[in-house]
Amino acid sequence: MSVLHRLADTSRVRLGQALGVLTSYSMITLSKAQDAVSVHRLVQAVTLADLPDDQYQAVRAKAVDLLSASLPDDPETIDSWATYQQLLAHARAALPPHSPAMGKMIEYLHASGDYTTAAALQHNRHQALLHSQGPEHPDTLVALAGFAYYTGMAGDAVTARDHFTALLPLFKRVFGDEHPRTLEVWGELGAWTGFAGDEAKALNLFIALLPVRERVLGAEHPDTLNDRSNIARLTGELGDEASARDQFVALLLIRERVRGAEHPSTLIDRDNLAFCTGAAGDAAGARDQYTALLPIRERVSGPEHPETLTTRHNLAYWLGETGDAARARDQYIALLPISERVSGPEHADTLAVRFNLARWSGEAGDAAGARDQLAALLPISERVSGPEHPDTLTTRHELTYWTDRCRKTDAEGPAL
Template structure:
C-alpha cells in the first residue's frame, strides 16, 4: 500500500506503473480471501485501464477477466457472466478465435454458466473450446485434458452419464500416460470416473476403481487425511450396494 501511495504521488493515479501496482495489490488482497475489497480495487483498476489504455487493450481485457473472477468468488455469477461475455467478444475481435487467451475466456465463461446451472449452454461452449484446444495444442496437452474433464462434468449434470464415462475413461488414460499414476489430476480423474460409474449402477467397476483411489491416497496423504476418509466412506457405500454388508460395516468402523 505504501508503494502504491508513493507512485500515485510521484507519477499520478493514471500512470501505467501506478495502475499496474494497483492491479497487483488487488490480486494479493484477493489471494488473502478479501474478495469484496479486491473487487472494489479491480473495478477502479479497470476504469483507469479503459480510460488510459482503451477498451480493447490486452491489459484492459485482463483487468475485466480478473474482476469477473472475483465476482465469481463472491457468488455474483450473473455479473461475472456479463463481463466474461464482453471480454470474449472483444478477444475474438482483437486476438482471434483460436488465440490462447480467447480459449481461456471461453473456458471461464463456460465454467460460470455451469455454476449457474446453465448446463446446456455450458456444454455447447465447452465443446467449442475442446475442439479448438485439440486443434491448437494436440490431444494430450494438459489444457485439452482439462477441457475434456470439464465437458464430462457438464454431461454428467445433464444426465448423459454414458457419454461422460467414455470421455472420463479417455481423460484418465491420457493423464496416467502424461502425468503419471500418482499425480493429483490423475487421482481427480479416477474419482470423477468412479462417481460416473456409480451413477450408471456399475458398482463392481466402481469398487475396483475406488480401491485404487484409496490405496493411492493412503500412500500419498496418510490414513487420517479427510480425502482418505471420504474415499473409505464411498467404498463402504459401494460395498453395501453390492450386498457385502459385513465388509461395509468393517470399513465404516475404521
C-alpha cells in the same frame, strides 16, 4: 541441419561433402531423413578438449549465433513449435540463460504447455541475473516473477502464491506502486491466492486491482480484461454462478474484438463461460459449448496442451451432468494417463481428473470403485494441496458419501 545451413561462407554442396566425410569415419550420424546430425558425447568431449580457450569461446559464440538465428520469430504459434522442440536440447546446452534467444525458448515452452521445463529454464535465468545484476535489479525481479509463475503453472500454487506475496512490496519499491510490472505481480498474487484455496481473498485482490489497471492501462487492455475474467471466475467459484455467467458473456464480446476469436485468452473465457453456464443450471448448454470449443482448442494449441485437456475434462463433466455417467466415466479413463504424462501424476489438474473419474464411476453404478478411488486420492490431495484446501474438502466429502452408499447397499443385500 537447417542450423548448419546458416553457416557463413559455406555452400550446401561443401556442407554435404564435409558431413559425408565425417559420416564415413563414424564421427557423426545422420538421421534417416537427412535433416539432423548427432555427435557422440565422447567425440564432442575430445574435440572440444583439444581447442584452445579462444577457439572454444569462438565456437560456442558461433553456436549461439546459429541457434538464435534459427529460432522462429513467433514462439506462441503452433506452427513454430516443432522447430523449437527440435532445438530445445541444443538451446539448453549452448544458450546463455539470460539471452534473448533463451527468452524465446521459454516463451515457446509456456505457449506449448511444458511448464515444468519452462520453470527450470526460468530458474536458471533468474540465477544468472542474480549473479550478474544483484537481487533487486529490475531484470532480476522480473525473472523471479517469471519463475514464480511457472512454478505455479507446473502445479505448486502455494509456492507461487508465497513468491508473489514476497515480490509485491519489492516491485512497489523498485518500480513504483502503479507501474505495469507491479500491477502484473498484484494480479499474479490474486490468481495464485485463489488457486491455493482462498477464493474470497483472491476475489478481493482483483476487485481492488481492477480500477487501478483500468486507470493505468485502459479498460480494454489485455491485462485489464484478465482481471475481469478472474473476477468473473472467482465470483462463480464462490457461488454466484449466474452473475459469473453474465460477466463472461459481456467480457467475451470485448475479448474477441481485442484479441481475436481464437486467441488463447479468448478460448479460456469461452471455457469459463461454458462452465458457468452449466453451473447456473444449463448442463446441456455447457455440454454443447464444450463440444464446439474442443476442436478449436485442439487445432490452436494441440491435442495434448494442458488447456485442451482442461476442455476435455470439462466436456466429460458436463456429459455426466446431463445424465450420461458411463460416457463421462469412460472419457475420464481415457484422459487420466494423458494428464499424468503431460502435467504429472500429482498436478492439480491430474488430481481433478482422478476425482471426477471416481465420482462418475460411482454414478455409473460402481459405488465401491468410487469409494476406493477416493480413499486412495484423499491422502495425496491432503499432502499436495493441504488438508483445508477446497479440493481436499470436496474429496473428503465425496469419500464419505460413497462410503455411506456402499454401507446402505451392503445392508440392503442383493436385489431379488
